[in-house]
Amino acid sequence: MYQRILLPIDLNHKASWNKALPAALQLCQDHGASLHLLTVLPNFGMPLVGGFFPKEFAERVKKEISEGMKTFVRDNVPKDIKVQRIVADGKPWEAILRISNKIDADLIVMASHKRKKIEEFLIGTNAMRVVQQSKRSVLIVR
Template sequence: MYNKILLPIDLNHKASWDRALPTALVLCKTYDASLHVVTVMPDFGLPLVGGFFPKEFTDQAKKALTDQFKEFIKEHVPKDIKVQRIVVDGKPYEAILRVSKKLNVDLIVMASHKRKRLEEYLLGTNAMRVVQQSKKSVMIVR
């Protein structure tokens, strides 16, 4: 049923993977699917903030994040799971949608955090935006 499963995570927020990762792993084992774990790096090159950082900052930040990501996968994903690590930049929901389309995944498994109703109404969450805009199935894990 599923061949490729996308799991967006934020390495700095355990709630983004604490429950979603075990769910994705079970699905991968059940369907012999590959796991594609994506983490999104903020876009430091934006004109508004880009001037505050040295030119090499983005490359250094991406390398540090990639190293941290590699260790995370080694520690949390069993060796029998086919896994791909993906580091992208930009707005989280846009990056998730872009990666899911590029990889042609069958399912996106992601966490959702409880937020205030007014805040959801005004801003929306990344999970909600992915659900609304994705052409692929999305499983929200709470």
């Protein structure tokens, strides 16, 4: 049923993967699917943001995150699961939708974070935006 499962994670926030990773791993094992781990960095190339950082900063950060993803996979993903590590930039929900289309994901597995009501009203959550706009199935894990 599933061949490619996308799991967005934030390496600095365990809540983004603590419960979602086991669910995604179980689905991968049950269906023989590959796991596509996605980490999204802020868009350093934007003029407003880019001016505050040296030119090589974005590449250095991507390299460090890539190394962190390797360590994460080694420590948390069984060897029998095929894994692709992806580092993207931009707004998290937009990057998740873009990458899910690019890899032709069958399922997006995401954690849901509790936020203050005013934050949800003003900006919404990444999970909510992905659910609303994705043409792919989305599993939200609480």
